[in-house]
Amino acid sequence: MKVLNCIYVMVLGYLLMSCAKDLGNYSYHNLVEPEISGIDAELSVLTFSRLQLTPALGEREFSDDAYSFEWKVISMDNDVVTVIGQERNLDYEMQLPEGRYKLFFTITEKASGVYWQQSYDLDVEQATSAGWMVLCSEDGKTRLDMLSDITGELYTDLLKRTFPFEWHGPRKIQQLSVELSEADSPFYLLTEEGATRLGKNGFEWKEEYRLRYEMATGEESFPYEIMAMGAGKIMVSGTDFYYADCMGMAGLYGTPVNKTFRVAPQVGSNVATAMTIVPVAIMYDIDNKRFMGYSPNLATSDLGGHEPLQDLNAMGRLADDFCEIGRNKAGVIGTAFEKFPEGLDFVYMENTKYDPGNGKMAVTYTVLADGNQRYLYGIQLGDMLTYFDCTAVLGKAYYGDISKCTGITQVTDLFAFSSLKNYMYYAVGNTVYKVDLSVLPLKAEKQFSLSGEVITCLKFNLYQKSENISKSYDLVVGSEKNGKGILRIYEGLESEGDFRKVKPVEYSGFGRIVDATYREN
Numbered sequence: 354m355k356v357l358n359c360i361y362v363m364v365l366g367y368l369l370m371s372c373a374k375d376l377g378n379y380s381y382h383n384l385v386e387p388e389i390s391g392i393d394a395e396l397s398v399l400t401f402s403r404l405q406l407t408p409a410l411g412e413r414e415f416s417d418d419a420y421s422f423e424w425k426v427i428s429m430d431n432d433v434v435t436v437i438g439q440e441r442n443l444d445y446e447m448q449l450p451e452g453r454y455k456l457f458f459t460i461t462e463k464a465s466g467v468y469w470q471q472s473y474d475l476d477v478e479q480a481t482s483a484g485w486m487v488l489c490s491e492d493g494k495t496r497l498d499m500l501s502d503i504t505g506e507l508y509t510d511l512l513k514r515t516f517p518f519e520w521h522g523p524r525k526i527q528q529l530s531v532e533l534s535e536a537d538s539p540f541y542l543l544t545e546e547g548a549t550r551l552g553k554n555g556f557e558w559k560e561e562y563r564l565r566y567e568m569a570t571g572e573e574s575f576p577y578e579i580m581a582m583g584a585g586k587i588m589v590s591g592t593d594f595y596y597a598d599c600m601g602m603a604g605l606y607g608t609p610v611n612k613t614f615r616v617a618p619q620v621g622s623n624v625a626t627a628m629t630i631v632p633v634a635i636m637y638d639i640d641n642k643r644f645m646g647y648s649p650n651l652a653t654s655d656l657g658g659h660e661p662l663q664d665l666n667a668m669g670r671l672a673d674d675f676c677e678i679g680r681n682k683a684g685v686i687g688t689a690f691e692k693f694p695e696g697l698d699f700v701y702m703e704n705t706k707y708d709p710g711n712g713k714m715a716v717t718y719t720v721l722a723d724g725n726q727r728y729l730y731g732i733q734l735g736d737m738l739t740y741f742d743c744t745a746v747l748g749k750a751y752y753g754d755i756s757k758c759t760g761i762t763q764v765t766d767l768f769a770f771s772s773l774k775n776y777m778y779y780a781v782g783n784t785v786y787k788v789d790l791s792v793l794p795l796k797a798e799k800q801f802s803l804s805g806e807v808i809t810c811l812k813f814n815l816y817q818k819s820e821n822i823s824k825s826y827d828l829v830v831g832s833e834k835n836g837k838g839i840l841r842i843y844e845g846l847e848s849e850g851d852f853r854k855v856k857p858v859e860y861s862g863f864g865r866i867v868d869a870t871y872r873e874n
Contacts, residue, residue: 385413387460389471396456396473398447399480400555401508406443408458408471417441421461426475429453448514450554451479479555480504481511483874486540487831488526489838489864495523495544496864497556499872500840507862512542515558520546523867525578530817532627533586533599538562540872543576567597569605577618580704583632583736585649589618594636596649610647610662614640619702623734624815625715628741631656633734635665635717637702643695644719646747648737656737665693665732665747672737672746681739687749694730697721700765706772706815706825708733709750713742716750718770718777726756729777729790751775753790758797760786767811773826776850780808785830787850800852806832806839810866813845818873828852831866838863 388411398404406424424438424445430452437445443458454475461468484502488495491510499508522545529539538550541564548564551557564574574595576588584600592615595606621635631650638645646668651659659671673684700720708714714733721728733748755761760781767780775790779797783806786797810831816824826845831838841857848855 385415387411387413387415387469389458389460389469392458392471392473394473395476397476397478399478399504400447400449400451401480401506402447402504404437404443404445404447406458408441410441410460415441415460419463421463423459423461424456425459426454426456429455447477448555449477450557451477451482452554453477480506481508481555481872484872485840485860486526486528486870486872487838487840487863487866488523488542488868488870490523490867491864493521495520495542497526497542498863499556500860507860509862511556512558515551515556517558518547520544522546524576525868526870527579528817528870528872529579529586530581530627532584533581541579543578545575548574548576567605568595569607574606578620580620580622580634581624581627582622582634583627583629585632587620587622587634587647589616589620589636592616592639594620594647596647598649611636611638611645614638614645616645617699617702621702621717621719621732621734622704623713623715623717623743624704625706625708626713626742628713629736629743630740631737633668633737633746635732635734637699637719639699641695642697642699644693644732651737669693669747675737675746681737681746683739683745685747685749686745687733689731689749690752693732693749694721694728697723697728700727701768703768703770705770705813707770707775709775710744712744714744714748715772716748716770718751718768720755720768725762726754727758727761729753729755731775731790751790753795755788755795758786758788758795759799761797767808769811769813769828771826771845771850772813772815773845774850778811778828780811780830783807783832785811785828785852787852803830803832803834803839806834808832809838810868812869814869814871816871816873821871821873824871826850829869830857831863831869833865836865837861838866840866840869 391409422441424443425436427434456473456475459470480501480503481499485500487498496510497512525543527541538552540551542549550562574590576590579588585598587596593609594611594616597604597606617637617639633648636645644665646665647662649661651661669685675681676684700722702719704717707716716731719730731751733750735743735745737746763781764779769778777788784802785800787800812829823846828843830841840860843852843855843857
């Protein structure tokens with residue numbers, strides 16, 4: 354028993370000596386707790402603006418030598434964590450997508466690893482949810498600028514933030530309706546090297562946005578533009594015409610509609626209404642030099658199983674036959690020309706919302722050539738069954754010889770046709786001309802010249818929302834001066850399309866402007 358007691362005393366003594374030595378290895382001090390204040394509990398910021406926060410930490414000094422700092426956000430939608438700052442004061446250009454976030458400010462004592470944390474609610478809203486999307490060419494490369502109506506600021510080269518390619522040859526920037534595109538990505542970027550959708554949240558990009566995933570064959574496509582056609586959409590890629598049925602979903606483009614001939618870049622469709630059952634579109638056969646009509650539903654058995662792609666004159670006869678048996682209200686209306694033309698070379702085609710009958714039979718204008726002669730045809734496109742808005746299948750609305758208009762042979766794509774009146778505009782060099790197509794003889798009337806500039810874009814932006822419809826009559830002009838792009842908007846409703854005395858709203862700071870489309874909320 355005495356032996357065990359001796360051992361116990363020896364072990365206890367050793368432990369006490371070890372503890373005494375161990376206590377000597379620690380330097381104990383009182384932790385200074387920061388009193389974090391000076392920042393609102395709820396914060397709101399626009400994308401591309403700077404989030405600048407300066408927290409107050411109380412009377413004690415928290416030096417960078419002794420403490421580290423971190424600002425991080427966690428998305429309330431997907432729990433993604435993003436560190437946006439590692440300094441005591443935050444100065445961050447907001448590049449996060451629109452959404453709700455939790456913002457955390459953390460102070461860590463370096464010596465002990467002890468930390469303190471304060472959280473805030475952060476609401477990020479888009480600075481680019483409304484305004485002009487301006488597609489530019491910068492040394493041939495595609496560049497997208499945005500003139501925001503939210504902030505009044507110009508944001509340049511937005512694609513460099515989200516888009517991994519440097520596609521050359523920009524063509525169009527389009528906003529399609531929700532019915533014809535995915536809700537999260539209604540914008541289409543079209544170039545000579547590819548086409549893709551862009552997301553509505555900061556024009557973000559994903560691999561699945563590429564247009565090749567909307568092609569039934571999976572092939573890469575290079576469309577000039579994408580056009581609504583009733584409940585579907587159409588496009589020309591290369592010299593092939595494609596159709597996608599979007600009834601109830603964003604459908605896929607099938608194989609080319611045209612099998613034995615090539616088509617011109619632009620196509621015709623009634624953009625004044627989506628209320629059609631058997632809509633008609635037109636294309637121009639550049640091999641056989643003729644208009645072709647396309648109505649996919651004609652192939653169904655309840656309509657007789659007709660060929661959906663026909664020479665437009667043949668389709669007109671079929672439309673008249675439908676009228677005789679009571680299947681529609683009217684086949685072909687109008688007497689502007691006897692037959693749809695053949696044997697002429699294609700120059701340009703454009704859809705408008707102009708209807709001489711003040712209805713929904715909108716006119717598509719086509720410029721055709723015979724050597725140095727230029728001819729203009731206005732064709733109304735309707736519905737083979739005329740159930741809803743359209744009162745006829747086709748309309749021969751306009752014909753005019755525009756050969757004597759100043760400089761007209763120099764124009765290949767700088768045309769713009771009004772949706773307000775029967776007016777044609779075109780640009781030669783730095784000058785815009787107007788032709789009143791209702792007054793004979795046809796003559797070009799100078800609207801304005803831009804000193805030292807070259808016009809690169811001329812159009813009427815066709816707005817989708819009812820509150821913006823009157824702006825569809827405003828003339829949009831993009832020009833270049835000393836390598837810099839300038840965008841001008843000329844008011845068109847009150848001026849009734851006479852832009853000679855209209856002072857435009859002017860914006861600068863762009864690249865060479867190829868296209869401009871207004872982004873509607």
